Amino acid sequence: MSEPRVRRAEIAIEQHHVDRVYTRLAELRAQAEAMRAKGYEIGHGAQREAVFEQASMLFERDMMVHHATQTLQTLDAEYEGLVFGRLDHTSGEKIYVGRLGIRDAEFDNLVTDWRAPAAAAFYQATAEEPMDVVRRRVIRCSGQTVLDVDDDVLIPEAVGDDMRVVGEGALMAALGRSRGDKMRDIVATIQKEQDEVIRAPWRGVTEITGGPGTGKTAVALHRAAYLLYRHRRQLGGAGVLVVGPSGVFTNYISRVLPSMGETNVELRALGAVLDGIDTDRQDPAPLAAIKGSLRMRKVLLKAMRDTPPDVPDEMRILYKGDLLKLTRKELEKVRRRVHGHGGPPNRSRVRAAEALLEALADRAEENARTDGRTIDRAELIHDLGERIDFHRFLVVWWPVLYPGEILRWLGDPKRLTKAARGVLTPGEVDLLAASFADREREWTVADVALLDELRVLVGPPPKRRRRAQQIELDAAPPERGSQGKPHRPEHYDEYSHIVVDESQDLSPMQWRMVGRRGRYASWTVVGDPVQSSWPDPEEAAQARTQVFGPRTPIRRYTLRTNYRNSAEIFELAARVVAGHAAEGELPRAVRTTGLEPDVRTVEPAGVESAVQAAAKELLDSVEGTVGVICAMDRVAEVGTWVRGHADERLKVVGSLDAKGLEYDAVVLVEPTELITESMTGRRVLYVALTRATQQLTVVASDDEWLPAAK
Numbered sequence: 001m002s003e004p005r006v007r008r009a010e011i012a013i014e015q016h017h018v019d020r021v022y023t024r025l026a027e028l029r030a031q032a033e034a035m036r037a038k039g040y041e042i043g044h045g046a047q048r049e050a051v052f053e054q055a056s057m058l059f060e061r062d063m064m065v066h067h068a069t070q071t072l073q074t075l076d077a078e079y080e081g082l083v084f085g086r087l088d089h090t091s092g093e094k095i096y097v098g099r100l101g102i103r104d105a106e107f108d109n110l111v112t113d114w115r116a117p118a119a120a121a122f123y124q125a126t127a128e129e130p131m132d133v134v135r136r137r138v139i140r141c142s143g144q145t146v147l148d149v150d151d152d153v154l155i156p157e158a159v160g161d162d163m164r165v166v167g168e169g170a171l172m173a174a175l176g177r178s179r180g181d182k183m184r185d186i187v188a189t190i191q192k193e194q195d196e197v198i199r200a201p202w203r204g205v206t207e208i209t210g211g212p213g214t215g216k217t218a219v220a221l222h223r224a225a226y227l228l229y230r231h232r233r234q235l236g237g238a239g240v241l242v243v244g245p246s247g248v249f250t251n252y253i254s255r256v257l258p259s260m261g262e263t264n265v266e267l268r269a270l271g272a273v274l275d276g277i278d279t280d281r282q283d284p285a286p287l288a289a290i291k292g293s294l295r296m297r298k299v300l301l302k303a304m305r306d307t308p309p310d311v312p313d314e315m316r317i318l319y320k321g322d323l324l325k326l327t328r329k330e331l332e333k334v335r336r337r338v339h340g341h342g343g344p345p346n347r348s349r350v351r352a353a354e355a356l357l358e359a360l361a362d363r364a365e366e367n368a369r370t371d372g373r374t375i376d377r378a379e380l381i382h383d384l385g386e387r388i389d390f391h392r393f394l395v396v397w398w399p400v401l402y403p404g405e406i407l408r409w410l411g412d413p414k415r416l417t418k419a420a421r422g423v424l425t426p427g428e429v430d431l432l433a434a435s436f437a438d439r440e441r442e443w444t445v446a447d448v449a450l451l452d453e454l455r456v457l458v459g460p461p462p463k464r465r466r467r468a469q470q471i472e473l474d475a476a477p478p479e480r481g482s483q484g485k486p487h488r489p490e491h492y493d494e495y496s497h498i499v500v501d502e503s504q505d506l507s508p509m510q511w512r513m514v515g516r517r518g519r520y521a522s523w524t525v526v527g528d529p530v531q532s533s534w535p536d537p538e539e540a541a542q543a544r545t546q547v548f549g550p551r552t553p554i555r556r557y558t559l560r561t562n563y564r565n566s567a568e569i570f571e572l573a574a575r576v577v578a579g580h581a582a583e584g585e586l587p588r589a590v591r592t593t594g595l596e597p598d599v600r601t602v603e604p605a606g607v608e609s610a611v612q613a614a615a616k617e618l619l620d621s622v623e624g625t626v627g628v629i630c631a632m633d634r635v636a637e638v639g640t641w642v643r644g645h646a647d648e649r650l651k652v653v654g655s656l657d658a659k660g661l662e663y664d665a666v667v668l669v670e671p672t673e674l675i676t677e678s679m680t681g682r683r684v685l686y687v688a689l690t691r692a693t694q695q696l697t698v699v700a701s702d703d704e705w706l707p708a709a710k
Ligand SMILES: Nc1ncnc2c1ncn2[C@@H]1O[C@H](COP(=O)(O)OP(=O)(O)OP(=O)(O)O)[C@@H](O)[C@H]1O
Pocket: 171, 174, 175, 184, 185, 186, 189, 190, 191, 194, 210, 211, 212, 213, 214, 215, 216, 217, 218, 219, 528, 531, 563, 564, 659, 660, 661, 662, 690
C-alpha cells in the first residue's frame, strides 16, 4: 500500500476506537444522569432505611457526572481531543492513552488516564529502554475526529506483518504548528526528561531549571495536574497555587490545566498574590531593586513603630482637680516601650492603654509629691481606664494601622530618612520617597510584597475594621468561590503545593510573600538563572532558603532541549548572552526552519516605520501570533506605531512582561534599550530574543547590543 493509503487506513482504525470512546462517554453520562434522577426519587421516597446508603452512592455518582460533564465541556473547547496516544506492547496488548480514564461496560480499559502508572511508558519508553513497547502512536484529533497519526517504533524487530507504521515524529509536528494567544497542553508529546520531572515525588522541594523554551512552565503545570490526580487526598483540599510573573503570563497559561480537567488550581501573578490588589505596574529597575531587598523589612519595621502623622503630640487629662500632662517626648517614650514588647501594633492597644495609664500615674505621683499629697495609684489607674475621654485619646493616639497608609507615610523624606538610617543610602531614600509621595499612584508589583510584609507586621485590624483595610489596599477583594473553586479565607496560607514560575526573578521580599502562603506546602520551583532580571541573586537565594527551611533537601532537574525557538533564532540569542552564562547553562534548540533572524539597522528617525513594516510582513507570513517587544517605558509609544494593523494576533509587550510568553514571530525594537533599562542588561535582552518560535526581526538604530560574529 502507498504511504497515504496506509495513513488513511490507520486513521480509520483509530477513528473507530475514538468513536467507541465517545459513545461510551455518552452512555456513562446518561447512566449517571439517570442515577441522579433516581436518587432524587429515593431521597423523597418511603424506603427510609436505605436512604443513607443510596445517598452516599448518589453523591459519588453526582460527583462523577459533574466531573465528566465539566471535563467534556473543557475538551469540546480544546483543539486536541480526549484520546491522544496508543501503545502496542510486545505481548500484543494495546493501550489507549487520553486525558481521562474510561472503561467499557465489561470494565475493560477503553482509555487510560495519562497520569496513571500504566500510561507512564507512553512518555518513558525509548529505543534504548523500550519497556516492552513496540510502537508508540500519537493520535491527533480535532474534537471527535481523528486528523492524523504519528508513530515511533521502539523495537523494530518486533514489528509484525500486521503492524503498519506512519509518520515522521509527532513532536516536530507539534513544535512546528502555529501558536495561539494561550499556551496549549503537551500531554501528547511530553518527552522523557520532562516526564521524569512531572512524576517526581510530591513532598519537599522540586527545582526545575533549564534554558528558554525547554518546557519548564509546561512541565510545572503538567506536574500540578499529575500531583492532583495521584495525591488528590493530600493535595486537593488545601489546594495548589501557581505563581507567575505577570497577569499577561497567568492569562497565557490559563487554559493548560483546565484542558486536563483541573479547574481547581489557583493561578496568581506576583502583583496579585495579596488579596485586594491586582497590579501589573512595574517600577523602574533601580527602584524595584530597593523595594525588593531584604533591607526593606528593617525600614518597614521602623516606619511602623514611628509616631503616626496627625496624632496628638500632647495629652492632658483632669483627675480629681489635678491636670495630668504628657509631652510629645514622654508620649514617644511610652510608644517605644509598647513597641519594645514586639507584638503587632494592631494587637497592642490594650498594652498601649496600660502603658499610658502607668505614665499618667507617674505624673500624678510627681505632682502629688510636689504638693505634699499622696495618691492611690491603683485607684487612679482604674478610674482613668474607665473614662471615655481617656479612650477617645487612646484611639487617635494608637490608631489601627493599615499597610497602605504606612507605605504612603514613607513619601515624607524626613520620615523615611529616620526609618532607613543605617540601612539605605541617601540616594536610595530619595528614590523611594518620591515613589511613595504620590498618593494617587497605583501600587506597583514590588509594592505588593511590601504591603504583604506590613500586613503581617501590623497584625490584623479589629474585625469590624477589615472592610476599611480593603479600601485602603485600593481595590475590592477578588471574587472567590466562583467557577466551582472552593471558597478560601482571605490571605489563605495553607496551600499544600505551590508552583513558582520564573523563580529567578523573585526578589527576597517576594519570596517572603509567597512563602507565607505555604506554611505546610511542598514546592515546585521553576527558573533559569541566565534569564534573571534580579540584581542580587545571593540575597534572593537566602530568602528562598528561609522559605523552604535550610535543611530541606532539594530535588533538582535540568531540562536541556529548547523546544520553542528555531535553531537559527536561538543561535543569535546565545551569542548575545555569551559571557553571562556558565558552561552548559544554555539549551540546545532542536528545530531548524532555514530562516535566519532579520536584523535591520536603521537611522533613529526610521525606527517607527521599520517597526511598522516588519510587523506587517510578519503578520502576513505567519499564521499565529506576532509580538512586538520593546523597552518597558516605550510600550505605549510603540503601541501607537502599530495601531494601524488592526489584527488581534499582534501584541505589543514590554521586556519584563514578555517573560514566559511566546509568539510565532517577534519584532524586537531597539535591543540596546532593553540592556540599558534593566539591572541585568543582556539577560533581559536574551529573554526577549528567545520568545519567537518561527521568525525574528530586530529593528535597531545602533549595533551595540550585537556581539561581533564568531
Ligand atoms: N514535549 C513537548 N511537546 C510539545 N511542545 C513542547 C514540549 N515541551 C515544550 N513544548 C513547547 O515549547 C514551548 C516552550 O515551553 P515553555 O514555555 O514551558 O518553556 P519554558 O522553559 O518555560 O520557557 P521560558 O524559560 O522561556 O519561559 C511551548 O510552546 C511548549 O508548548
